Amino acid sequence: MSKETLEMGELGNQKPKNQVEAPHSCCGVRHIQVFLNFLLTFIAYGIRVNLSVAIVAMTTKASENPDIPIFDWHNKSIILSSFFWGYIIPQVGAGQLAKKFGPKWFLVATMFICSIFGLLLPIMAETMGSEGVMASRALQGFCQGFIFPSIHNLLSYWVPVSERSRLGTFVYAGGPLGTVVSMIVTGIVSASWYGWPLIFYIYGVMGIVWSIAMAILGSNKPCESKIISEEERTYIETSLGHSSNQKPLPTPWKSILTSLPVWAILVAHCGQNWGFWTLITEIPSYMNTVMHFQIKSNSYLSALPYFILWVLSFVFSGIADYLIIKKYTSLGATRKIFNSIGLICPAIALVFLGFMDEEHKNLAIALLVVAVGLNSAIYSGFNVNHMDISPNHSGTLMGITNCVSNIFSLLAPLFVQVVVTDEKDTMQWQLVFGVASAIYVVSNFVFVFCGSGEVQEWNNEGKDERGKV
Template sequence: MSILRRAYIKYSPLNVNRFLDPAHRPRFGKRHSQILIYFLLIFIAYGIRVNLSVGIVAMTDPTASNNPDIPTYNWTDKSIMLSAFFWGYILPQVGAGWLANTYGPKWFLIISMSICSLFGLLLPSMAALFGSKGVMASRAIQGLCQGFIFPSTHNLLAQWVPPNERSRMGTFVYAAGPFGTVVSMLVTGLIASSWYGWPMVFYLYGGAGILWSVLFTFYGYNAPSFHPSISEEEKFFIEHSLGHGDDKPKLPTPWKKIFTSLPVWAILLTQCGHNWGFWTLLTEIPVYMSNVMNFNIKSNSVLSALPYFALWVLSFVFSVSADLLINKKIFTIGGSRKIFNTLGLVVPAVALVYLGNTGSDETKKAIILLVVAVGVNSAVFCGFNVNHMDISPNFAGTLMGITNGTSNIFGIVAPLVKDPNEWKIIFYLTASIYVVASFIFIMFGSGEVQPWNDEEKIKEKEKSEA
């Protein structure tokens, strides 16, 4: 029996044809409230991720706060501290994606976010008791917990977001990352230079993470079929557009076919190249502003946040454009993904080449180039970043675990610059990696659902045709 026929029987006496009429599709519903909760998750998670990048300046500067009771430290291993988050982050990714696909991501997200937030609250105490090693341990545990976030979120998006809304909703959720980065950098700089000092930053974000866990406990759901108050119209609209319903069986993970799939490797290698540049800039822009451009902590936090504010704003422009081009059938899904992915990598590469030739006295030029390099990079949200759901909606969480876990190794090995003379090399290298990553995705990326996404359906079709 066809999916549509089963749905018709299940939803009778509702008019299925009415649900399929675009004029009667739900414009705002429970899927949007779920998306808002995921937005808050990524917003808080990125705030936790990056607050040390600005906070570490205040933690090691006795003049940063006007409160003499705020402790400061003379640490020489700041670069290692900044990379400690990734020690834990890369470990659970593949397992987290598999667990999310197999058992549902809700409670994995709640538990991991709660532990992550708890160690944010404990970080000032860990610094006081154990010095830089205590901070490293806290950050590594936070990274371990956040390793569940992206694979689980991808799984939820694959269950809740219809394909024709994927660019917009996926971008809205993941753009919370740069928006959270902007707010975190601003808030960290302001609080760290105030009477409350840098410890208040970690208390603030730790508390926010705990509150989010409580919110998701009561209002988060793994799929439309679990939501107690979703309308039948919206539920049918989502499930039919994704090609499944309540009776959709759990599928075994086709590991061999995943690891031999060229589109998967295209996403993986592209994400590796992107993460090299993204995390190099994210962790080092505050240092660049302070050491190379000689800005103090207040102006440093504002200017460090500016490129990520541009990224957040432009992400909406690109995502709406991408969905429009797809829905109007101007480009295929694969074509649209490749166009925006190329835009998000090649334009920043050009900006970084120019940035490498910018002197310390050309501050305005440097800021404009950083805004372009980081801001236009948001186009990749409509490129490889949602492509997992295009090629395999059934295993999107697992794919994100594989690609995100592997690619974030570059969050550890990406260059950590101390000598201003090395910035030119770093910018040139990052630009080159961006261009190579873009070329790989153009050559081997795809927007088509892969055959291994639902082998059982293919087998059933072959039997019926035999």
Template sequence: MDGEKNDDLEMKKIQSEDISKKEGEDEKSHGPKFGKRHGQMLIYFLLILIAYSIRVNLSVGIVAMTDPTASLNPNIPTYNWTDKSIVLSAFFWGYILPQIAAGWLANRYGPKWFLVGAMGVCSLAGLFLPTMAAQFGSRGVMAARALQGLSQGFIFPSIHNLLAKWVPPGERSRLGTFVYAAGPFGTVVSMLLTGLIASSWYGWPMVFYSFSGAGLAWCFLFSYYGCDGPSHHPTITKEEQFYIENSLGHAEHKPRMSTPWKKIFTSLPVWAIFLTQSGHNWGFWTLLTEIPAYMGHVMNFNIKSNSVLSALPYFVLWVMSFVFSYIADLFVNHNIFSIGVSRKVFNTIGLIVPAIALVFLGSTGEDEHNKAIALLVVAVGINSAIFCGFNVNHMDISPNHAGPLMGVTNGASNVCGIIAPLVVQLLVTDEKDPEQWKVIFYLTASIYAAASLIFVVFGSGEIQPWNDEEKNGKEKSEA
């Protein structure tokens, strides 16, 4: 009996050791379920959330800035501006300028302190925006917004650089989407809070003070907890660091590589990302900057209900982004789709479905409020599928140069963020005329469709030869 008991104990001990060993190997091959990379993603999420909140708060805020009845406080200043669409486009005047340099600098020197500086400058510009409006009118606001755009131009290339170092390919859709979906979530937060604050006794100036204060708080958070990569993190486990770097096919602390600019600018997959991103940005920023005007002047909603209804599509976008990202990673990890096919499928969903919704929106009458809201929800909400499409494709085709790539495509494509509101101002001379808005919706739908087709034909999910140009060249010379 004692012998049998000892045998059982020995067997259980062996089984326990086997389980522990298996769990250790599992952590090494798959990483911990919640590791340091997830903590970094949360900080990036907060950055994008605050950055987008600052970026879009003027879309609702400008309604209050030009409406004497918007606030409960009669002492809140308001202005009679006729160049509102130009004011809304001013952010992008600065935004497009630093993108390529930002991606290169982040790649060469690490993005941490560039991000801290960028958000710090952006927040300070927001704190002074009400003063600039009072002293210099709409041109003062344009200057403050252009400075905010200039500083935020460092954010996406730097974040792409960090994601390329921290996120394994099998988690790219989920974690990349989690971070970038903070944009629409920030849009929701910004629109809701902007409407509530602007209509309160504190009025629209408090909108800019609040979001700028949050931006400065983030700077302190990231200064303490942020890291340029797994090898820079002081408390990351060896298992998690190995899992991340091994899955990416390189050590994060490898020697710096020169950027193959000529190969990048002559690469069809890069041009596919750029043109698709341009088409998407045209539609996204047209809707984001002009939905409050459409809801207010065509659908006749007051500023409180306007901000809620304008935010609703972006809340749906945020929720749906997690649904699409989970499915996308599932398809890739179970070899149902290759990475390239997955990117094209979800990119097509994210652009074609919204295009169809916008066509129907163009034929919606001004008294069909529910139909218009439903179509806007579809047009904006299903657009979230692009987070699993072109939006993470830079990391697929060149993980080593994802930051500069994002700088190139994001900077150049956001010229559309300037042009789109100006086209709306040119074509919509009467904001209460639904026929003029119809032209805008049809135009946006056409651009979405063209962008989707370009990515299907020319996009790729394969790592490009120039990603490891120096390594490949060295191997050839040794051979």
């Protein structure tokens, strides 16, 4: 569950005008929309991370097929960072466009284009070298920059208040699950006779099929759907206070940009992305060059921490909600406790990981599981704090913090490229993990001391005394 996940509910503070009983059918059109978006995050994250494993096979012999190309590239970390060159560009604008025009066709078009460049990546690698791969990945990143702001907007119209936690978690859990599956499948395919090019074809086709399905079955709002029942439409719109027909509040840009809790979320998000993407892009190379795992076992072991992250994300979110509902801890305290678990525990594990070598493989794997798995607690920390401090503008806040924080997603692999000149040198990896650990600690410190769980006064700026825009 990618760091973009769970920041939902731009209209989440609006109360239902009337209580309407949920439709008796266990599967409605809203569930189709949710499942489509789950598949989107699953495929998008698969595309995002498959190169982290495939690049090992692209630069070292992994397949018995002599026709599979192998490249002599010494800029692997730069290649891995290229996705974020495009990804950071459309974030804030994508949310505003989705709000104005609706997210459906933005999702269809951007995922289709992203998939086309995935299909072209093997050809671009052979004809243009690493520059071709970087161009393809940057364009894929730009397309995926539209995904999470658009999903956020779509779910805010489709998911009833009483179902938001369950359905929202299901959608965004597609990210970490997609990471797990992509790493494993990429390793298996890369070691097969068909080699690494096949994995890009597989995900390219999956993305195109999804785009077609979304074009046919997807809708921006319940009122635009041609297949929804009147009963279900009434249930959703009543739950949301008929919010789909209400004029959005103007964005209080000055208040947002001068808000200390917003800056606390931003700093935490930046620290999270540095550590998360250092690991997700570099673990396969670390496992290959330092721990000397073969590509197939490498992919399984690289995926294991993210499977644990996926499982623990549900555990931590359940515990956090329980503490809040039972009022054992305040909302703000809960966010800070779980944020600390999600950043401090991994920071400690990373320090020890830097001292591991091939003789301590099992311990290194255990530390990676701890570093990545416990990081899932942030989904109950800063990652949902946008909704806490401003339910009306949480989408905009997500666009801002996701845009800026992904600059750090870009910089982290570039830092590794500069520091790790010899991938077999454990001392250089110690510096990589040590810096990530320090950034985790500092960013959490800022969030704990400057963050808040209270709705900010500027949340309702733009409403008159009668509550109208």
